Amino acid sequence: MDIQDLFQQLKNNKRDTELVNKAWRFALQAHKGQKRFSGEDYIIHPLSTAYILAKMGLDSPTVAAALLHDVADDTPITIQDIEKEFGKEIAFLVSGVTKLGKIKFRGKTRQIENLRKMFLAMAEDIRVVLIKIADRLHNMETLSAVPERKHQRIALETLEIYAPLANRLGMGELKGQLEDLSFPYIYPEEYQWLADNVRERYEERKKYLKRVEPILEEILAREQIRPVEIHSRAKHYFSLYKKLLKNDRDFDKIYDLVALRIILRNIDDCYAALGIIHQRWRPLLGRIKDYIALPKPNGYQSLHTTIFCNGGKITEIQLRTPEMHERAEHGIAAHWAYNEKGKPRSGVVVDSRELAWVKQLTEWQSQLGNSEEFLESLKIDFFKDRIFVFTPKGDVVDLPEGATPVDFAYQIHSEIGHQCAGARINGKVAPLNYNLKNGDVVEILIQRNKKPSASWLDFVKTNTAISRIKDIVKKPYRIPTPPPQKSAKIKLTASDRIGLIKDVSSVISNSKINILNFDSLNQDSDVVVNATVEIKNKLQMERLLRKLKDVRGVKKIEENF
Ligand code: MN
Numbered sequence: 001m002d003i004q005d006l007f008q009q010l011k012n013n014k015r016d017t018e019l020v021n022k023a024w025r026f027a028l029q030a031h032k033g034q035k036r037f038s039g040e041d042y043i044i045h046p047l048s049t050a051y052i053l054a055k056m057g058l059d060s061p062t063v064a065a066a067l068l069h070d071v072a073d074d075t076p077i078t079i080q081d082i083e084k085e086f087g088k089e090i091a092f093l094v095s096g097v098t099k100l101g102k103i104k105f106r107g108k109t110r111q112i113e114n115l116r117k118m119f120l121a122m123a124e125d126i127r128v129v130l131i132k133i134a135d136r137l138h139n140m141e142t143l144s145a146v147p148e149r150k151h152q153r154i155a156l157e158t159l160e161i162y163a164p165l166a167n168r169l170g171m172g173e174l175k176g177q178l179e180d181l182s183f184p185y186i187y188p189e190e191y192q193w194l195a196d197n198v199r200e201r202y203e204e205r206k207k208y209l210k211r212v213e214p215i216l217e218e219i220l221a222r223e224q225i226r227p228v229e230i231h232s233r234a235k236h237y238f239s240l241y242k243k244l245l246k247n248d249r250d251f252d253k254i255y256d257l258v259a260l261r262i263i264l265r266n267i268d269d270c271y272a273a274l275g276i277i278h279q280r281w282r283p284l285l286g287r288i289k290d291y292i293a294l295p296k297p298n299g300y301q302s303l304h305t306t307i308f309c310n311g312g313k314i315t316e317i318q319l320r321t322p323e324m325h326e327r328a329e330h331g332i333a334a335h336w337a338y339n340e341k342g343k344p345r346s347g348v349v350v351d352s353r354e355l356a357w358v359k360q361l362t363e364w365q366s367q368l369g370n371s372e373e374f375l376e377s378l379k380i381d382f383f384k385d386r387i388f389v390f391t392p393k394g395d396v397v398d399l400p401e402g403a404t405p406v407d408f409a410y411q412i413h414s415e416i417g418h419q420c421a422g423a424r425i426n427g428k429v430a431p432l433n434y435n436l437k438n439g440d441v442v443e444i445l446i447q448r449n450k451k452p453s454a455s456w457l458d459f460v461k462t463n464t465a466i467s468r469i470k471d472i473v474k475k476p477y478r479i480p481t482p483p484p485q486k487s488a489k490i491k492l493t494a495s496d497r498i499g500l501i502k503d504v505s506s507v508i509s510n511s512k513i514n515i516l517n518f519d520s521l522n523q524d525s526d527v528v529v530n531a532t533v534e535i536k537n538k539l540q541m542e543r544l545l546r547k548l549k550d551v552r553g554v555k556k557i558e559e560n561f
Contacts, residue, residue, distance in 0.1 A: 003044060010051045016060035019086075020050075023064035026085065030068075030075045038145035045138060046070055052134040056171075056333040057326075062127045065093035069131055072098045096128030097135070129165065130333060133174060136162045140181035155185035170299045170331025176236035183238045194241050201251060202234050205258035212260065212309060219280055225273055228322055229263040255287075255306050256316035263325050267292060270319045274303050277317060281307035284314065292324075294439055297388060297398045300328055387438040395498050403436050403461045409444045410465040413505045415515055417468055421447035433459040485534040487516055488541065488561035494553040496527040504529055504554075507547045513540070526555070535561055 007024060011017050027046050034042035050066035064086065071077050072094055079098070083091035140158055143151060159182040166175040184191040209232040220227060235243075235257055247253040264270050270292065287306035295301045302320040309315040320328065327334045389397050389408060397411050405425070410417030422445035423430050436442065454473045460466055494500055501520055508515055508531065517532040535541050541561045548557055 003041065003047065006044075006047055006051060010047065010054050010063070013051075013054035019060045019064050020067070023067040023086065023090075027067045027071055030071045030077050034074065036142070036145065037147070038142055042070075042074075045142075048138040048141075049131065049134045052137055053130065053333075056130075056330045058127070058130065058333055061089050062093065062131065065090050065097070065127070066131050066134060068094050069097045069135060073101060093125065093128055093131065096125065097131050100128065100132050126169075126332060129169075133162055133166055133171070133178075137174060137178060137181075140178060143181070143185065151185045155182040158182045159186060166331075169333075170327065171329075171333060172300070172331065173329040174331075176239065179238035180236050183241070187241075190241060191237070194237055194244070197251070198237070198240065198257075202258060206232055206234070208313060209258060209260050209315070212315070215280075215310070216260075216262070216277070219276055220273055223272065223276055225264065225269050225276070227262050227264050227269075227273070231261055231263075232258050233261050233318075234258045255284075255314045259316040259318055261318045261320070261325075263322055264319060266321055270303050270321065273319055274305060277305065277307060281309050283307050287316075292320075294388060299331065302328065387436060389436050389438070389440045389442050391501075392441060392443045393501070395502055397442075397502075399436065400461055404433050404459055405430065405436065405442055405444060406432050406456050406460050407462040407465045408436065408442050410460075410462065410468050412444070412502060413509055413515070413518075414468045415509070416444055416446060417465060418452050418472065419446045419448060419450045420452075421445050421450055432456070485514075485536055486561065487532055488535045488559055490529075490531045490533060490544075490548075491558045492529040492531070492548060492554060493523075493526055493556040494529070494551070495555065496522060496525055497553050500527060500551070500553055501529070503551050504531075504548065507551060508533060508544065511540075511544050511547065513544060 011020060024047075028043055031042040031046070036042055036045060046067050046069055049069060050063045053066050054063050068082060068086070068090065072079050072082065079091055079095045082094055136158060139146075139154070143154060146154070158178050163175050163178040163182070166178060213230050213232075216230060217227070235254070240254065240257070243254055244251070251257065262273060264273055274288075284306040287304070289304040291300055291302050291304065301324040302318050304316065304318050306314060306316045323334075387399055387401055387403070389399060391397065391412070397408060399407055399411060405423035406417065406420055408423075409420040420432065423432060423434065424443040424445065425434060425436070425440050427441070452469045452472050454469075456469055457466065457473070460469065492504060494504075505515070505518060514534040515531060516534060518529070519531075520527055520529045522528075533544075535544075538561065541559065545557055545559065548554060
């Protein structure tokens with residue numbers, strides 16, 4: 001596509017064309033005469049970056065900032081000039097992206113520094129990181145023109161940082177693209193092997209599914225269900241490659257090589273269609289997944305099933321609404337798509353629960369600094385696939401795949417972790433190193449005054465658990481000389497909600513106050529928490545009360561200190 005066509009496409013995707021036009025003219029002028037490694041005009045790069053974001057439905061300020069994102073770096077124009085011309089918001093976005101670009105370090109330190117900056121930027125305005133990811137996507141698309149000595153580093157950084165980030169933000173399509181673009185640079189032989197082996201299979205499967213589509217349409221129509229769309233989706237190369245490694249490189253074991261995707265008008269239709277499909281084709285045991293009732297932690301929703309389709313061919317089918325589809329492809333960016341109806345919403349605040357992990361990250365990185373330990377724990381705690389498990393009361397706890405009951409216990413409260421003596425999973429006693437599965441109900445059995453065991457370090461997965469256990473295990477000879485403390489009772493009444501108990505207990509433990517006893521009971525729509533805590537002085541108690549009052553839903557607090 002030539003530059004003018006591409007710009008026309010970009011404008012077709014936006015409503016506030018005046019702002020986009022202005023940014024376009026400004027960037028065009030600023031980059032005049034500059035060329036990329038490929039010999040093309042430089043402007044093609046910011047334009048392509050902006051186009052990626054516009055297609056995802058991002059707001060006009062973000063698209064304008066994308067057009068301007070390299071101006072302050074590569075031309076005499078400064079951030080102040082941009083602010084004068086475009087205002088604070090756009091200047092902020094551009095300077096955020098520019099700062100992310102300036103990483104001085106090399107090797108591992110560079111990666112850590114890069115991530116650290118990403119998280120800080122994300123905590124301030126997620127759009128900065130979205131621009132950076134789009135910028136990287138276009139740079140990867142054109143990487144072959146860049147000097148070869150840079151390929152490895154850029155591709156590895158993409159695979160280890162940008163793709164996991166996109167995944168964590170729920171941007172499934174982008175994550176797949178970033179991985180597939182890095183794949184041939186990092187594992188050239190493996191890539192070639194896969195490409196050689198997969199092409200025909202993809203074609204064959206697609207043809208097969210094309211023949212299934214009309215049958216599906218017919219059986220659904222008989223029950224008055226008319227899908228918005230049916231299409232088939234080939235698995236991305238890199239995720240296919242990873243799956244093959246787990247399955248003896250046997251293509252026949254990959255049921256979702258090409259999956260059939262049905263987009264339906266609403267949730268009722270999704271469940272109804274699932275039933276109709278199962279009446280026609282027998283489902284494989286244990287492969288029906290209800291991510292509508294139980295979304296993945298990154299927000300992904302759909303129904304999945306695997307059936308013995310016509311001719312006994314094992315086929316995966318995914319059912320979802322158009323909103324879920326948008327969300328699955330574009331993740332966090334989908335927030336803008338729904339909110340920009342003629343009038344762009346700026347400085348969008350994304351659901352705070354959704355980005356709670358970003359906040360947590362920012363806190364951790366300030367504790368752990370630029371250590372390799374930080375990077376390693378990040379890779380486990382945040383970039384691994386997540387699972388949801390439940391407390392017996394139905395509170396949701398979000399953990400990395402492979403986490404154990406001990407990780408769960410520490411996630412709830414460090415004392416519960418320390419005193420953890422056993423676990424019941426879905427009502428059955430299970431070992432402490434049991435691998436938790438999505439949807440498990442976990443109950444921790446506690447033994448008072450118990451200490452954590454060093455052997456737990458062999459199986460726990462989360463950074464929280466590792467560091468809490470090390471706190472105790474590393475200092476076995478510490479003679480406890482506790483300051484004089486008095487035990488005090490706190491009675492807290494709050495309107496019940498999921499997460500309340502966890503919020504209350506973490507306020508107490510974050511204040512470094514020991515909990516001697518903690519229980520809760522429901523009274524109508526309220527919950528009453530009784531806690532016995534160790535308090536040093538009046539001031540500490542007052543501070544604690546102030547923090548507890550700020551917990552959402554808290555109505556009343558009594559204490560006897
Ligand atoms: Mn750039």
